[in-house]
Amino acid sequence: MSVWNETNSVAEHCWKHGNPGFPVFDMHGHMGPHYAIYFKRGEAADMVAHLKKAGVAKLAFTHHYALWEPSYRNANVCEICKEFPENLRFYVGINPHYPEIIKEDLAQFDKWRPYVLGIKMLAGYHKVNVTDKSYEYALKFADERGLPVLNHTWGGRGHYNDGPSMLKLVEKYHNAKFFHGHSIFGDYEYAERVVKESAGNSYLELTAVPGENGMIEKFCELVGSEKLIFGTDLPWFDEFQAIGGVVSAKISDEAKRNILHDNVERILGKEW
């Protein structure tokens, strides 16, 4: 009997119905064109249609332009979310090279609720380490309010969002909710440390991980499924592929449910 045939399992439900039987929360998405790739489904309507097919109730995203193109402002993203109020939430894209824009945008944060969730940092591309003072205003803002902070992270050492840098961040801020995008991919030592040596406000976000053989199993062993958050980088990666990677992993159904749904509800509540 294969994983897909286990009676009344999450995987079986996915195989038969195309969704796990409960709403999925995808906490790492993007939107819009990107120079390095062809997207057929990079705009909101197509993305939301894809989410619905896979049973993903909400996507939290940052528009590509809000990260790569300084003239494109986060206010535009809020307007996109208003068109899909049940499905889309956004992180304020933080570009450390434009401190005045950061202040202007965060000044509108309360006005943008409930569509806005937190902030997103992309240090590896902006080439400013996550510990740099240019992020402090935004990080203090998030910390005071207990907001999610999604970072692009990756393994290896000596770069802008590596494991040691992320550890410094969680040691400094104890109230913001850190989602370590891509789970510091490949650096198991620091993936474990950023969770265990935090004040309990640190989570590994799984974009690019589901499908990697044994990796979700390893994270469950190192930090527990309660510390894992689901994400896809949509429109980069397919929701069915990523959900398939989670539900076909050799972990319990409780762990699968934690990753795809329960953990986010514990962090953000039922209404967000």
Added chain:
Amino acid sequence: MEDLFFFDSNCSIGMPMNGGNYAADAAALLSEMDYSGVEKALVRYINTDIAIPYSNAMVAELLKGDTQDRLTGVWTILPSQCHELPEPDEFFGSFKENRIGAITLYPVEHRYVPCRLTLGKLLDAAAERKVPVLLNGFAGKWSELYNFMKEFPELTCIYVERCGKWGSDRNIRPLLENYSGFHFETAGYWVPEGIADLANEYGAERILYGSNFPQYNHGNGMLQLKYSGLSAEKVALIAGKNLENLLKGAQL
């Protein structure tokens, strides 16, 4: 799977030099395939890039452990001028008894230019016999792959993604458009509903399910394909029938 026949076109067996995930032998690989409901697999030796020509003998040896006839092997070719492999008639003539169904090449690691001068004799024989050629060794070197396809346009080949997880449409689509024998394998192609887009534009018979096991698990791509948005008939082609047909079409 009872409802869908999966034939994995991108799978490796053996113990990797630098550790990591692996299936050491046929029993271990078949157990992994059973966990996910994959019926058959086209199998390379995991160290083929660094252990040629030993790897060809190894994959044949490891396949002897599959008593259910679920695994088909892949052998690696090299330039014929150094006589590291038998002459084409003898080489392809030994495929059946060793349960080999396809060939592959690693020009980057094996340090040669993949062109007519080096591989013409073997690849002309492969094209004549319609033996599938896995293109898993170009490591994202698109201009080399493009030159290769220009030199060998008649090949029956399967491109196997090996350059990260970002969809390669800008490079893949021109090859699908221009070479009718060029097929695309899905492991690592995580583009939302992209499998359906490729199948609808170039034909479902040009797309093949693959896992890239043991780096990836089998299951993620299975769910992606099942819910790709294609008809059940097209999904079945991609899941397994296309590869089965290609292997049956080889004159060995």
